[in-house]
Amino acid sequence: MDIKFYYTPMTSAARVHWALEELGIPYEKVKLDLAAGDQRKPEFLALNPNGKVPLLVAEGRPIFEGLAILLYLGERFGVDKGLFPPPNPERAEAFQWLAWGNVTMGEALQRFLRNTLDRFPEDERNPKAAETAKKDIAAQFVILNDALEGKEYLVGNTFTFADIGIAAAIPFMRRFGIDTSAFANVNAWVDRCTARPAFARIMQG
Ligand SMILES: N[C@@H](CCC(=O)N[C@@H](CS)C(=O)NCC(=O)O)C(=O)O
Known part of the structure; x- marks a missing residue:
């Protein structure tokens, strides 16, 4: 194919x-x-x-x-x-995390970037809106951190696309000034996921 x-x-x-x-x-x-x-x-x-x-x-x-x-x-x-659950409740959990990453965390992240990146005109960037977005992102990290308590991976405790969908964004978020240091479970999980050889391959471009 x-x-x-x-x-x-x-x-x-x-x-x-x-x-x-x-x-x-x-x-x-x-x-x-x-x-x-x-x-x-x-x-x-x-x-x-x-x-x-x-x-x-x-x-x-x-x-x-x-x-x-x-x-x-x-x-x-x-x-x-x-790498993806069969059609059972675990698949719904994978959908849930992928949707959360794109819609809930994704919306707050887009708002943060829209108000901070210098590729947008300065008079269209609002520092207060950026601060609020940062707080909203931190609140979402609490949810992710709690979900990872005692777990290696998000769904079924095995590495799946749910992990990819969310973990892939976190190194980029850090680069743009999002501090994840308060979220130990998240940091350990990102390290675990990004230690995979497939992640090293994508970083070559
Ligand atoms: N909701 C889209 C967003 C894709 C997106 O924003 N891509 C950016 C790169 S991160 C892009 O291609 N930007 C080019 C442009 O807007 O001109 C998705 O998840 O696929």
């Missing part, structure tokens, strides 16, 4: 990249230079009208949104490899 993965290193495409490497299935990588505007070229917009990475083309179909791609890859290839 032909799988084409459109990505840019060090972006939200990392979780899909990590998932593909864990699966060990053949795929072709297409690297986009966001700074050069590759994502706005007509041939890319024809596949993803949002003009964003990640994008996967699999089984003849383009799929955009990292969450949708992870769910597709998990159901299609991950169950056999023990």
Whole structure:
């Protein structure tokens, strides 16, 4: 089966990249230079009208949104490899954490970045809104930290795409100034997940 993965290193495409490497299935990588505007070229917009990475083309179909791609890859290839739960309540738990990472934590993170990154005009950045977003992120880390108490991984105590979906973002969050030092369970779990050879491979670009 032909799988084409459109990505840019060090972006939200990392979780899909990590998932593909864990699966060990053949795929072709297409690297986009966001700074050069590759994502706005007509041939890319024809596949993803949002003009964003990640994008996967699999089984003849383009799929955009990292969450949708992870769910597709998990159901299609991950169950056999023990990386995604079969359709039982554990799968619902995996959906829950992936949705939480994208929607609840993701919203607070987007708000933080929108109000801090210097790629946005200064008069459109609000330091108070950034502070509130930081507090909201910390409140979400409490939830994640509590969920990891006494556990090695989020779902079924085995490494799954639920871990990838959330852990992939944390090194980037730290780089942008989010302090996770108060969350020992989270830090130990991120270390455990990112020690995997597949993560080292995606960090090569
Ligand atoms: N909700 C989307 C967000 C994707 C996204 O924001 N991608 C960024 C990189 S982190 C991007 O491609 N930005 C290029 C642009 O907006 O021009 C997803 O999860 O797939």
